[in-house]
Structures are given as C-alpha cells and as structure tokens.
Amino acid sequence: MSRRRAELLVAVLLLGVAACAVMFIVVYAQSWAHLTQYLALCLGGALALLGAALILAGEKLFPAEEEAVEEDYPPTEHPMEQYEANQLLAETAERFTRKRLLAGAATAAGAALGAALVVPAASLGPLLDTKSFYYSPWRRDRRLVNEDGRPLRAEEIEEGTFYTAYPEGAYRDELAAPLVVVRLDPEELEMPAGREGWTPRGIVAYSKICTHAGCAIALYRDPKFAAAEPGPALVCPCHYSTFDPARGAEVTFGPAGRPLPQLPLLVDSKGDLRAAGQLSGPVGPAFWGVRTRRPSA
Amino acid sequence: MSRGRRQALLAAVLLAGLGVAAVALAAPPSGIVHVPGGSKISRRQLGAGLFAANCASCHGPMGEGVERANNRGAGATTAQGPSLRGVGELAPDFYLRTGRMPLNHAGEEPERQRPFFNSREIAALSSYVASFGGGPKVPDPHPDFGSPAEGLSLFTEHCAGCHQVVGEGGYVPGAKVPVLQHANATEIAEAVRTGPFLMPKFPKSQIGEEDLNKIVAYVLASRHPDDEGGLGIGHLGPVPEGVVAWLVAGFALTGVCVLIGSRLKR
Numbered sequence: 001m002s003r004r005r006a007e008l009l010v011a012v013l014l015l016g017v018a019a020c021a022v023m024f025i026v027v028y029a030q031s032w033a034h035l036t037q038y039l040a041l042c043l044g045g046a047l048a049l050l051g052a053a054l055i056l057a058g059e060k061l062f063p064a065e066e067e068a069v070e071e072d073y074p075p076t077e078h079p080m081e082q083y084e085a086n087q088l089l090a091e092t093a094e095r096f097t098r099k100r101l102l103a104g105a106a107t108a109a110g111a112a113l114g115a116a117l118v119v120p121a122a123s124l125g126p127l128l129d130t131k132s133f134y135y136s137p138w139r140r141d142r143r144l145v146n147e148d149g150r151p152l153r154a155e156e157i158e159e160g161t162f163y164t165a166y167p168e169g170a171y172r173d174e175l176a177a178p179l180v181v182v183r184l185d186p187e188e189l190e191m192p193a194g195r196e197g198w199t200p201r202g203i204v205a206y207s208k209i210c211t212h213a214g215c216a217i218a219l220y221r222d223p224k225f226a227a228a229e230p231g232p233a234l235v236c237p238c239h240y241s242t243f244d245p246a247r248g249a250e251v252t253f254g255p256a257g258r259p260l261p262q263l264p265l266l267v268d269s270k271g272d273l274r275a276a277g278q279l280s281g282p283v284g285p286a287f288w289g290v291r292t293r294r295p296s297a
Numbered sequence: 298m299s300r301g302r303r304q305a306l307l308a309a310v311l312l313a314g315l316g317v318a319a320v321a322l323a324a325p326p327s328g329i330v331h332v333p334g335g336s337k338i339s340r341r342q343l344g345a346g347l348f349a350a351n352c353a354s355c356h357g358p359m360g361e362g363v364e365r366a367n368n369r370g371a372g373a374t375t376a377q378g379p380s381l382r383g384v385g386e387l388a389p390d391f392y393l394r395t396g397r398m399p400l401n402h403a404g405e406e407p408e409r410q411r412p413f414f415n416s417r418e419i420a421a422l423s424s425y426v427a428s429f430g431g432g433p434k435v436p437d438p439h440p441d442f443g444s445p446a447e448g449l450s451l452f453t454e455h456c457a458g459c460h461q462v463v464g465e466g467g468y469v470p471g472a473k474v475p476v477l478q479h480a481n482a483t484e485i486a487e488a489v490r491t492g493p494f495l496m497p498k499f500p501k502s503q504i505g506e507e508d509l510n511k512i513v514a515y516v517l518a519s520r521h522p523d524d525e526g527g528l529g530i531g532h533l534g535p536v537p538e539g540v541v542a543w544l545v546a547g548f549a550l551t552g553v554c555v556l557i558g559s560r561l562k563r
Contacts, residue, residue, distance in 0.1 A: 224494060
C-alpha cells in the first residue's frame, strides 16, 4: 500500500470514528437511550475504528522517520542524492493538503468522541433547578390504597407486619408515591416534636424510598420479645440502612444520611386511612439543598 | 451450739449439697427434662409436665412471659422470656420441631438443630401452650396446588430480600438469616405466619392461602435449580460468579502473556 493511500485510509477511518460518535449522541438525544445495544454499537464502533486508524498510522505513516534518523547525512557531491532530496521536498509540498485532511479528520474524531462521552452527563439531572425533586402526590385527605387499589382500613393494619400503600388516583411511579405502613404499640412511639397526632392508633407511614440510594424499603424487623432483642426497624435491602419507625424513622445503622420522610395520617369516619398533610421532607437520595424545603403538590 | 452439733450440721449441709450436685449431674447435659411415664400418662399431663420442666423458667408457669427474672423461691423464673398467650399451636410446633427451643440463653437467636423432643412430646407441648389463650392451628400447606413460577415472583417480593432468591440465607442488621433448604412445607408455612425471631409475620391479608402454597412450592423447587450455566457455585449469585470469572480469566490471561513473552525472547 502506498503512503498516499494509507493516509487517505487513515483519514477515512477517523471520519468514521466521528460519524459513529455523532450517531451515539443522536441515539442518546432521541431518548432511545434504553436501546443500550445501539449505544454500545455506536461507541464500540467508534473505538474500534479509532484503534484501526492508529494501527494503520503507526504502521504506514511514521516508520520513515526512524529510518531517516539512522541514515547518515548524504554527501553533497552526489547529484543523485540531491535529486532525491528535491523530489522529497516536492512531495512534501504536494502532501500538505493531505496532511491537513488528516489533521482535520483527527480533530473531528476527537471532538465527536469527546462530545459522545460528555453528553450522557446531562442525564445526571438539573444542576440548579431542583424544583421537581420536591413534587409529591400526597395532600390532605388523599386515601391510602394497596397494590390492588383498595383503600387501606385502619382496623386491618396489624402489628408485627408491614404494608405498602399508594396515593389514591395518583401516578404510582412518582418517587414520592409509595409508602411503607406499620402499626406499633402507641406507648412505644417517641415521635419528634411537632408530629403529635400523626400516628392514629399507633399506625405510622413513611416514604418507602431509601434516603441513601433510592431503593425500596422492603425489610421490616419485628422483635418477638422486645426486652431482649433489637427493636423494630425498617431496613433497606440494598445497603442495610436501618430506620427506627418508633422515632420518626431516624437512622440507626447504615449509610443513609436522613430519616425517611413521614406522612401524617388520619382515620376518616368510615375507618379508611387518609393523609393528614404533606410528607415531612423530600423523598429519596440527597441533592443540593435537600434539607431546605418541604415537598409540595 | 455444741461442737458436736455444729459438726453434724456441717455434715448435713455437705451431704445435701452433694445430693443436689448428683441430681444436677444426672440430668441430660443439654438440660432437657423428659417426663417419665411415656405413653401411660395423658397428652395434657405430658404437655404440662414438659412445660413446667423445660419452658416455664423463661415463659412463666402459665405462659404469661417473664419481664424480670426472679431467682428466689419455688417456681423460680431464671430468665426473661416472651408471653405465649395467643400463639396457638403454630408457634410452639415450629420452634420445637425445628429444634429452635429451648434456648441456652434468653435473647439469643434461635437456630435450627435436631429437635430436643419427639413428635408426641411436641404435639403435647403445642396443645398445652395453645390452651393458655387460643391462637392459630398448625397450617396445612398444599405445595402441589401452587405454581413454583408464580411462587418465585412472590418469594422475590416478600422473602428474597433477607433469605436470598434460592433460600440460601444471609445476614441482616441484628440477625443471621436462616437457610431454607432444610425446612419442610409445614415449617415454611409456619414461619411465614408466625415470623420467628426478628422476621415480620405475614397474615392472610398479606399472603393468602393460595399464594402461600405457591411460595412453599417455589422454596421446595429451589432446592434443585437447573444450573443452566454448569456449576451452581453455592447459588449465591453474582459475587462468587464474578470471583470465579476473575480468577479463571485472570489465570488464562496471565498464561497468554507468559507465552507471548517467552516467544519474543527466543
């Protein structure tokens, strides 16, 4: 393969890198990001082409330099040598445009690949506008329903087990929607100040989303003999963050930094459980300014 | 008191002490007392005798529980224990048939071992405990009626967070989670309904009878996984699988590197 053809091929490969990287950005921006195979295909293709371009450049474009260094300076009195030198100079001038093509292709490939790697960072969330994190579907008098949409009745909530509840008539996939509901002996409750009357008949409700990494609180520790065993606890199965349901879900173990937000409850005239207000704090993992505001509808 | 009388008293006290020691040594080392009389006494008498000898010191003479230990006098309650009123036959049957009771020390986690009593003694104790204040009967699950596939999704939802997806057990804050591979259908159903130690109970409103059949069917089926990948590696999931992959792949890659290096030298 001649040097000229090799240079052209390298340029084409580099442009291919740029094209693949741009395709990655397009796939990502079109919210086809769930099609991870296509994303991998684009990124993998870009990297493979880049590798091919580097190998080709290393093999065909640069070895001449090493040879040139090893050669002795040619004696001036040989006309043949001088002719060759002139020839080389002329060739260099002719190659100037191809060199620019190569440099341009390399720049395009680098820029596109860099952009492809940076673009997904946009999905980390709004940097300054955190308003949407405070949204909660809960509001006063909204009923608590179970997985099947049936209202939870206060009298059917038993001690020693735990229930999952959702807001009636609201979108369940909202982070603030699911609750974990347990009933404790009202005499054992030691709620933080200002939460009087939030726990009718000893029934407490907290956000089911762990404040550490956003997993669902799926474990409930229920001692059979409180005098000699660890107390009741809501536990996240991901990293074992442990919350005390009798004390406003304060963290007793594990990596979580904040207590689970609590929902004040009331029992209506029919005996159904309803929200008596808004959650006590923002739901889920921490973000900038998480302790400054309460959620709202 | 004359010298002779004092010596006689000392001898009597010593003898009494030796007698107590002999009685204590004669008892089985585990401290379990079996009521003599065997099949001649009624079930109720057997249950009452076993309870008084093995259970009452922590659970109270009438199963009322012991909030504060009291070592003095007759009917001494030597350790704390929960009330048994309202637990029915279900809980004692579970704890006794899995060897989880009696405990060595109050408050320690009951662990599965060979049962201390035979099945007649367990039945007698269970019905005696149930007579303290009613409660649920021993459940009768029918895993043949339950689909293991649906059981898998129910097990994942309710149980796998602690017990691991094929019931290999694990650890949670405050407890060692038992392996489920040795429990039979009745014991699994009993554990779901009663919630032993720190486990929450799951009443019928949470897990209905049909769903319970499915869960039991799945736990029984999970003992013989297909192992489509070849080795099961303890069925402990991605961590040991990853370790094996790293070890095997690591050695293979090192071997390739050594091979390449030796060829280059030549």
